[in-house]
Amino acid sequence: MFIASEPPTVSVVICCYTMERWDRLLDVIDSVRAQTLVPQEVIVVIDHNEDLYERLLSIVDDVTLVKSRGPVGLSGARNTGVDTASSDVLAFLDDDAEAAPEWLERLVAFYDDPDVLAVGGRVEPVWENGRPGYFGEELDWIVGCSHRGLPRVASEVRNVIGANMSFRLAVLRQVGGFNLALGRQGSKPLGCEETEICIRSRIGAPGSRIVYEPAALVRHHVPAHRGTLRYMLARSWSEGISKAQVSQVVGRKRALGPERRYVKSVLPRAVLAGIRDWSTGRNRRGLGRAGSVLAVLAFTSAGYVRGRRLAHVSTTQLSRTVSQGAPWREVQ
Template sequence: MPSSIPTISVVICTYTEKRLSLLTQVVESVRLQTLTPDQIIVVVDHNEDLYKRLLMDFRDVVLVESQAQPGLAGARNTGVSVATSEIIAFLDDDAEAAPDWLERLSVFYDDPDVLAVGGRVEPVWETGRPAYFSEELDWIVGCSYRGMPRMAAEVRNLIGANMSFRSDVLEHVGGFNHDLGRQAVKPLGCEETEICIRSTLASPGARIVYDPAAVVNHHVPTSRGTLSYMLTRAWSEGLSKAQVSHLVGHKRALRSERRYVRTILPRAVLSGIRDWGTGRDSAGLGQAGAIVAVLACTTGGYLRGRQIAHTTRSRAARTTTAPEEAWRTVTT
C-alpha cells in the first residue's frame, strides 16, 4: 500500500432501467471494497423516471442527474463535478468490481508521475462466449483483449469500464470530450483514448498505468456476441478512431493499433486456420473469418471518418460551420 492512501470517489453512470439489477450489484461491489471509497456517485443520464426510482433504492450514495448533453462523456463529467476526492475512479453500470479493485489501483498513485491507473475488464458472457468470438476481439464488448500487458505496465490509454484519474488531471484537461463516446445505444467510443492522450500531452514525462491485477467483471449480453453487433461496433470504432486522429494527430491516435494489426491479429488468424485444419478447434476458421471481417469494417469506418474530416475542413474554409457538426450528423 502507498505510504499515503489517496481519497477516492467512484463514479458509476447509468441511463436505463434495464440494467437496474446489474447496477445494484455494481454498487454493492463498491461498498464491499477492501479500500473504502470516500464517495459512491451514481449519475443518471437524462432519465427522470430512473432517477426517481434510484432515490428510493440508493439512499447511501451520491445520486445526481447528468447536467451535460446526453451521452457517457457528459455523464462522467457530471460525476467529476461533484466528486471531492483526490482520485476519481470510473466503473460501468454493468461491471462488478473485485473486492481489492480500488486497493490495487491506489497503489500506483504513490508515484507523482502517474496520472491515471486502470485494470483488466473480464467478460462475463450472459449465454456463453460465441465460438467465433476470439479473445483478440474482446475490445468490441468493452473488455481487455489478448495482446494487452499481462503485468503492470505503462500504456497509452485505459478501458472505460475500469479506469481512474487524479482529479486535478481531469480538471486540467477539461474533462471528457462530449463529441466522443457512447450515446444511448449508439456503439461509439474512444473518449477514454482521447482523454488519456490529452492528459499525457499536458504533462510530458508522466505515465498512465494498466494493472491486470485490478479486475472488474463486465456483463456481456447475448446481443453483443452477434456478428451483426461485432461489425457495427467495428465500423463505429473506425469512425471514432478517425475523429480522435483528427483531434490529437494520426500517430498518437493509432500507435497501439499498429502493433495490434501487425502482430496480434495475423497471429490469431493463422492460429485459427491452423487449429481448424488440424482438427484441434472446429471453430478456428470461424474465428479467423470474424477477425478479418472486423478488421475490414474497422478500416472502412476509419477511412469513412477521414473522409468526413476532410470534407469538414473544406467546408470550414468556406463557411463558419464548426468541425464537430459534421461528426454529429454523419456517422455512417
Template sequence: MTMSHVVFPTVTVIICAYTAERWVWLLDVIDSLRLQTWAPNEVFVVVDHNEELFEQLSRTVDDVTVVRNTGPRGLSGARNTGVGLAGSDVVAFLDDDAEAAPDWLERLITLYDDPEVLAVGGRVEPVWEAGRPGYFAEELDWIVGCSHRGLPRVATEVRNVIGANMSFRLDVIRTVGGFNLTLGRRGSIPLGCEETEICIRSKMGAPGCRIVYEPAALVRHHVPASRGTVRYMLSRSWSEGISKAQVSHIVGHKRALGPERRYVRRILPRAIFAGLRDWSRGDPAGLGRAAAVVAVVAFTSAGYFRGRHLAHFPGRPLDPPVLAGVSQWREVQ
C-alpha cells in the first residue's frame, strides 16, 4: 500500500506554555507545525495561568487556538484542558521548546493504522544552548527531557512515551480520565512521570494493546545552559526518584520500575565503563561522565526512598537535603 492510499486519523496538536521567557522558542514550535508534511486538523496552545502570555500570544498568532488552562496550575492540568477541547481521533503533545521535524506528525500517525496501538511517541534530540557539558553522558539525557542512549533505534513497543513528543488515541486518554493532577511539574520542583503513569493506566485498561516508540518521529528540544549544570542534574535526579515513588504508589512497584531496572543494570554500567575507558585514553572528561552516572543513580535512588516514605506522611517537604538552598530551576514543561 502506498502512502497516498493510507487513511490517516485526524489529529489535534496541543502545546502547553507557561512563561514568556520561551517566547521565541514557542513561535518556532508553532512554525514547525505549519511545515508538517501532514497538517494537523487543529492546534491548541494552552497557557498555564499566565494572563500576560495569553494576551500576547492571542494578539500574535491567528492560525492556532490559544486557550487558558481551566484546571489546576501545572502541566497535567494544562494538558487535560487541551484534551477536553480536542475533536480529533488522535491528540499529540509538543513542549513549548521542542521543535518538530517536518515529517514528525506523519511518522507518528502512520502507526495508528494498527487498532491495537494506543499511543505513539518519538525521539527527542537535545539542542544544547552552550554545548553538551563533557560530564553529561548521553545515557543521562532523560534528565533534560530527551531520548537517552539505550532506547530502541527502530519502532518498538515500550512501557511509556516521552512527554515532549507523544500522542494518544483521544478515546483512550479520555477513558482513563486524562493526566493525573497529583503528578507532573508544578512550581519550582521539577517533578514528572505523569506520562509514565497515564501510559501504564492505558495499558491496564486494554490488555494486549501496545504503546510504541518510533525514533523516526523526531523533535529537537532546546536545553538551556542552566540545565547542563551538576546542580540541575542532581536536583532533577532527586525529583525523578520522588516522582517514580508516586507512580509506584499508584500503579504498583513492578509496573512502575521494570524498564528502570533494566536501564540501571544494562545501560548505566556500560556508560561508567566507557567514561573510565575514555579517561584512561586521555579524555579528562571521561572520569566526570563516569562520576556523574554514579551520582545520578545515588540521588535518584535516594529520592525514590524519600518518596516512598512521604507516601505515609503527605505534605512533607520534597527538597533534597544537599540542595535545599536551590531557589530556582528553569523547568522543561
C-alpha cells in the first residue's frame, strides 16, 4: 500500500523512434504543454535514432531529452523513462497521440487512493482517411485504441492501454520495469507489455487496483495503412503470439480472463449486428464488419497457438515469427 499525504508529482514520458512522425511528435509535446495540470517534467526518450535526437535537441528546450539505454524497442525506451524520472507518478503518451487538456489532471486524481497502482484513459482513433466500413469499433484495439466493450465510466480493470497510461513510479521500479521480451520492436507489431506489467504489479500487492478512466482522453492518429485488412490480420497474429508470451509469464487465467469475456459477449454481438445491418439494408458494409471480426478472431487464435508452441525459443525468434511465420509480409 502507498501512503498519500499530498498530491503526487507527475512526469510525462513520450517515447519516439522515427523521423516520419516529426510533426505529430511536436503536436504531442504541445498537447502536454497545454495541460491543466502542469507536469513536474516532460521526458522524451529517443529509441536509437541519432538524427531524431539531434534534431529535437536543436529546437526543443523545455523537455528532458534522453537516448534509450535499453535494447531497441518500446519496452527498453519506456524503462529508460522510468530510470530517468524523479516524480511520484509516471504518465506515458505515444508519439502520435495528442492529449486533451484535462488528460493529466483526470489521471492523477485517482492517486489519492493508496490502493491504486495505475490509471489509464480512453484512446480515441483519428483516422487519416476515415474509418473503413469493415473496421468495427469492437476491433479498435488493433490500432492501439479503446474498443467497444470497455467501461464507459471509471472502473477497475485488469490493464491499461499503452498509448494512455500512468503508474506510480515506485511500482514500476519495484517490479523491474517493462518486460523487454514484449512490446513493439521497430516495425514488428508485438505488444501486451502493458498487460503483463499490470498483472505483475498486482500479484505482489493484494487489494490493489488498476483504474480505467474514459474521461482522461487522448486522440490517437491512425494512418491509412493500419486500416487495411492486411494490417488487421498481421496485428491479430502478433497479438496472439504476444498473449501466448504473457500467459507463460503470469499464467493463462490471468493473461486471458478479459479476452474470454470479450470473445463470448462483445464479438458475437458485433457479428450479429453486422449481419443484421447488411440484411436489412441499413448498412451494406455490415457483412464486411462481421467478416472482419471472424477473420481477426481466427488469426489471433492461430497466433496464440503458434506462440504457445514457441514458448521456449528466444525473443529474437519470436519476433521473427511475426513476419516469417505468417502468410504476409511485415507491416509498418
